[in-house]
Amino acid sequence: MPLLSLANVTKAYGGVPALRGVELAVGPGEIHALMGENGAGKSTLIKILAGVVAPDTAEIRLEGTPARIDSPRQAHRLGLRFIHQEFNVVPALSVAENIFLGRAYPRRAGAFVDWRRLNLAARETLGKLGITHIDPSWSLGSLTLGDQMLVRISSAFIGEEGAPARLYVLDEPTAALNRGEAERLFTVLRELRATGASVLYVSHRLDEVMATCDMATVIRDGRSVDTGKIADITHDDLVSLMIGRRVEEAYPPATAAPRSETVLSVTHLAIRGGRPVSFDVRAGEVLGIAGLENAGQRNLLRTLFGDLNCAGGTMRLTGQPFRPRNPTDAWRAGVSYIPRERRSEGLIVSRPIFENVTLPHLSAQSRWRALLTPRREMRLAAEQGQRVRLKAAGPRQRVRELSGGNQQKVVFAKALAGQPRLMLLDEPTRGVDVGAKFDIYALIREMTARGMGVVLASSDLPELIGMADRIAVMREGAITDIVAAEEIDEERLVNLCYGRVTG
Numbered sequence: 001m002p003l004l005s006l007a008n009v010t011k012a013y014g015g016v017p018a019l020r021g022v023e024l025a026v027g028p029g030e031i032h033a034l035m036g037e038n039g040a041g042k043s044t045l046i047k048i049l050a051g052v053v054a055p056d057t058a059e060i061r062l063e064g065t066p067a068r069i070d071s072p073r074q075a076h077r078l079g080l081r082f083i084h085q086e087f088n089v090v091p092a093l094s095v096a097e098n099i100f101l102g103r104a105y106p107r108r109a110g111a112f113v114d115w116r117r118l119n120l121a122a123r124e125t126l127g128k129l130g131i132t133h134i135d136p137s138w139s140l141g142s143l144t145l146g147d148q149m150l151v152r153i154s155s156a157f158i159g160e161e162g163a164p165a166r167l168y169v170l171d172e173p174t175a176a177l178n179r180g181e182a183e184r185l186f187t188v189l190r191e192l193r194a195t196g197a198s199v200l201y202v203s204h205r206l207d208e209v210m211a212t213c214d215m216a217t218v219i220r221d222g223r224s225v226d227t228g229k230i231a232d233i234t235h236d237d238l239v240s241l242m243i244g245r246r247v248e249e250a251y252p253p254a255t256a257a258p259r260s261e262t263v264l265s266v267t268h269l270a271i272r273g274g275r276p277v278s279f280d281v282r283a284g285e286v287l288g289i290a291g292l293e294n295a296g297q298r299n300l301l302r303t304l305f306g307d308l309n310c311a312g313g314t315m316r317l318t319g320q321p322f323r324p325r326n327p328t329d330a331w332r333a334g335v336s337y338i339p340r341e342r343r344s345e346g347l348i349v350s351r352p353i354f355e356n357v358t359l360p361h362l363s364a365q366s367r368w369r370a371l372l373t374p375r376r377e378m379r380l381a382a383e384q385g386q387r388v389r390l391k392a393a394g395p396r397q398r399v400r401e402l403s404g405g406n407q408q409k410v411v412f413a414k415a416l417a418g419q420p421r422l423m424l425l426d427e428p429t430r431g432v433d434v435g436a437k438f439d440i441y442a443l444i445r446e447m448t449a450r451g452m453g454v455v456l457a458s459s460d461l462p463e464l465i466g467m468a469d470r471i472a473v474m475r476e477g478a479i480t481d482i483v484a485a486e487e488i489d490e491e492r493l494v495n496l497c498y499g500r501v502t503g
């Protein structure tokens with residue numbers, strides 16, 4: 001008998017169906033992948049199970065017994081634990097406070113929070129994920145994104161009285177994790193499985209799903225498409241079930257070689273916490289940036305975008321001296337930036353799509369203000385949305401109502417609407433589905449074909465090798481090598497990132 005079974009789950013938002021009769025059965029002691037492209041309905045299904053969203057119809061059974069879940073408390077009491085896709089943390093609070101967010105803190109004499117016990121309990125919870133490098137008393141905001149995610153994940157594993165956890169539901173937990181951190185999480189998931197608990201797991205990283213999950217259920221456009229054992233399906237078949245067509249697992253080839261003009265030229269540029277770097281990006285070129293987590297990639301991009309001030313060195317953009325004091329300066333000069341944490345850094349989620357797409361252009365390029373009538377504004381937003389294959393009801397829809405992957409596409413639409421000369425991309429394909437990944441690669445090719453220069457920082461090494469012309473390797477805040485992408489393979493690139501010399 002399945003541990004959890006869902007049948008006939010439907011949900012419409014304002015008349016638009018998000019789920020149209022989904023079925024799902026998770027057995028005991030299994031890691032079950034829930035797969036589907038951006039906007040398929042995965043998070044909606046999970047929120048229904050968590051008692052966060054009310055379904056229109058749903059039959060939920062736990063070990064055969066019909067269950068009603070109309071609040072998060074109730075889901076918790078039934079032994080269900082959730083890590084949702086959206087960040088739900090308070091950066092100003094400590095790690096320990098965030099772990100226990102929304103739960104009873106240990107108290108002393110009934111009223112005062114017992115901080116010592118709270119920190120001890122937090123340390124113990126982190127310990128379950130093998131995390132010892134994070135002090136529970138630190139403020140969460142001071143941690144790297146990966147560490148913040150680990151803290152969030154660990155909150156699902158709080159040891160507690162009451163109903164023991166039987167099912168852990170994780171909605172894209174690894175989107176902000178590096179390989180090592182993700183491996184640590186998988187080890188914990190396997191341990192949980194060994195104790196008989198089950199895991200429902202959402203990820204767009206197929207290799208991870210193939211390696212870690214036992215079963216998979218695929219949904220498309222709010223309907224269940226298929227379910228079965230991971231061992232019985234190939235990677236390619238899984239992809240075609242998800243997106244309803246076959247994709248060539250290849251990076252689109254460049255249509256032309258980079259041109260001779262230089263778009264960006266950087267000489268002895270001082271970056272925060274690093275050493276001076278020098279490099280060029282030519283028109284039509286993709287310069288990849290490789291490196292281990294926190295090797296300086298992010299600060300480099302932020303310096304180029306004027307988000308961090310550069311303390312020395314020179315930059316030239318199409319030959320002109322370029323020294324942005326803030327992101328608006330950089331925008332004006334023709335530089336677009338797609339930050340890694342798109343939802344928090346790149347969007348105003350309470351506002352409609354069209355405002356998010358056109359707003360930076362209205363404020364950065366005052367001469368546009370007169371040109372941008374509401375009709376043009378709407379058309380620009382719709383055009384850019386189509387370019388990135390945005391799945392939305394229309395340009396007036398609020399960004400908050402979009403699926404996670406589609407929110408990211410809004411950031412792309414916004415970046416492209418400015419017709420930049422240089423595009424800075426920080427992990428552009430994190431959290432996007434396989435189909436959308438290829439759309440993004442095609443967009444990058446389209447940008448370079450038009451003579452744009454692209455800087456692509458990515459931890460996905462095949463992606464760097466497949467898309468970049470040259471790859472700059474960063475280590476401890478410095479560029480240690482610049483190699484032609486054609487002449488390198490994954491293994492050598494890894495070795496360069498670690499600073500291991502190869503023959």
Ligand SMILES: Nc1ncnc2c1ncn2[C@@H]1O[C@H](COP(=O)(O)OP(=O)(O)OP(=O)(O)O)[C@@H](O)[C@H]1O
Pocket residue numbers: 013017018036037038039040041042043044045085391392400401402403404405406433
């Ligand atoms: N609050 C809401 N209001 C209106 N529409 C919504 C709302 N939440 C979700 N939707 C819509 O429901 C559909 C399913 O979204 P959902 O977030 O479940 O997708 P997903 O499979 O999790 O995608 P992703 O992989 O991008 O996270 C989308 O079309 C989305 O726009």
Ligand SMILES: [Mg+2]
Pocket residue numbers: 042043044085171403404405
């Ligand atoms: Mg989602």
